[in-house]
Amino acid sequence: MIKQFFKKSIQNKIYSIVGIMAFVVLLMVLIANYTSTTLNMVTSFARMERTHSVSLSDAKTNLYKYFLFNDPVYLQEYKKYIEKANSYSHTFGKLPELIKLKQHEEAVNIFNDVFTEVDRQETDIIITRTNLLLWHPIVKKLIQIAANTDRITGEYKETVEKITKTTGYERITLLLKLKQIEVQLEDLPKQFSDAVGELSLFASNLVAITLWTVYILLTAISLLITIFVTKSITIPLRKIKDSFKSLAKGEGDLWYC
Template identity: 30%
Template sequence: MFNNIYNTTSKSIQQRLYLQTIIIAIFLFTMICISIWTENTLTMITAIARFERTHTVSRLEAKVSLLEYIDNRNDQAKESFYTNMAITQSYNKVFSNLLVMRKFKFENEFVKILETTFKEADHNTAVIIVNRIKVLYWHPIIKELVDYADKAHRAGEKIVKLAPLVMSANNEVQISSILREIERNEAEFVSNEHSFSKRCSDLSNEIANFVSYFSITILIFSVGFVSLITFLIAKSLLQQAVKHACDLEVSRRQYRNLVEGTPDLIIRIDVDGRFVFLNHAAKEIYGLSPEECIGRLSSDFIHPEDKEPTIDAFQAFLKSGKEILKYENRLVGIDGREHHMAWSIIAEKDENHIITGFASTGRDITERKQAEEALIESEERFKMVLDGSQLGYWDWDIETNVVHRNERWAEMIGYTLKEIELNVKQWTDLHHPEDRDATWQSIQDHLENRTSAHNIEYRMRTKNGDY
């Protein structure tokens, strides 16, 4: 279904965009003819706008650098403040003196001033600006631009003079007072800056009125150009959308297989400890369906004896800053059954590193715990039987080479259990020399499955030297 929608929509969009592309071709030749005529005037407006954006960015960077210096006393920030303010002030200074420089400076010298003031201005751009100002110097808007630039320049100078005072201030009251004065001058600066921008726009509009027939052509060109770009972008976006939808479906299917295919309990809880997601294992562990668990407190299902230790472990986990909490506790389902759980818990955080919830995977280890308890109980019973029967026994862990013995074994050869070392060497050293080889051969035969048990009689040396 999605593919049908895509094919229909894609074909319709492509037909419409192809038509708009043809319109571009029709008007392209006309545009080439008139573009030369409008190029110089539009270049001047664009250059002024570019310089305007440049010094606006410089002013903002200067403010940021000043605040950074106040906070950190960073000399690099101080240098950045004066550098950016110099760029801003040079812009306003040039435009505040345009008419004066026109009267007293040669054209080449004026061009040179523009080139050295604005690093991004090439020679041709500077020449175009000079030529246009020569033509438009009489226009009232040019005079207003000069006035706004002059006012902005004076406000900027005040900010530059106040900067050393706030940089050298030692208390918060003084810093706040100077910063308010700086902000007042900055507001005046911004106001003139905005007025400058607005009058630049007005100048652009008035020039456009003189070349209205050029504007119509530019509009057609713009529509065609935008249509071409729209076509290319739309085609790319549609292709990406289809691929993304397919990838997303595959990802969702893999996620469902992973989450619903595992026997482990997978849950997500919010910062209040309430369930927001559970997989199918919730039915087995909690005795409720995932839908019935949503909104319930996860702590309601923790065994009463494990609640406080679980809370303590959670708090220690949050304070530690670790990525994963490994923990075991018991849960009690709605049906009263207990489950021993082994948890892996991860804190979920937003882009500000604030915890928004927790994702947990819990494995039911009830059978393992029961087996461990049964083993412990069996070992305790075995020990009681041995102790009651007055038999000595030894247990050799071949991998670790540790030999465990009971108290009776040590007593039988005159030692206490503390005097017996947990190794094989002392054991073999106590063998009668004539029995040692036969004893080890019996052990080797059993290890190689040639006998069902290690069953042999041999002599051992007692503490007093007898056998």
């Protein structure tokens, strides 16, 4: 193959090498685009986690105001915020099922209706990238944490519902149970945030590896171009030089120059 390459004209050699270089650059651009959109997805996950945590905090604040002042307005506010937090964990925890059971556009619509801090384009990226990365341990971990949060939030809501309907010793027992559930519920967003950090590190490392790969490949290709073009020029010149030497000695034929 190398011999065949050297038999080509200089122009064809340059075309071949430039074509290879263009293919490599295009491949690296596609990889870089994939990694950059993955980083955007990670950023969106972090924003979702913050919204969920704030909603959960607001729900607890209004719940305890209701316990103190017995004002139904606070209870309604609690329900509003806890439902928002629960919709986040429920939808994210069911993401694999949502992707598999629904058409892509339908999955995007459902996800976009729940997660209001991301626009449709970002949602499309999230659904696509999550579908491609469902095999990754960190993505599996994020989905599992969300599913656990959904389950524990359900227990929290059920306990609160019982508290609002009881009095006396049973109410105190339920309040103690509620505090235990809260401890679990408060730890899960931290776990999710840590997992998002791990995913961000993975995506950043992927970008760094991609950039270094591009640099090394382009350097190698540039070096090969220099070597091949130089040889393509020096070999014919050497033949011409040898022909002229032969002519100077009275040998050879100018026709072969």
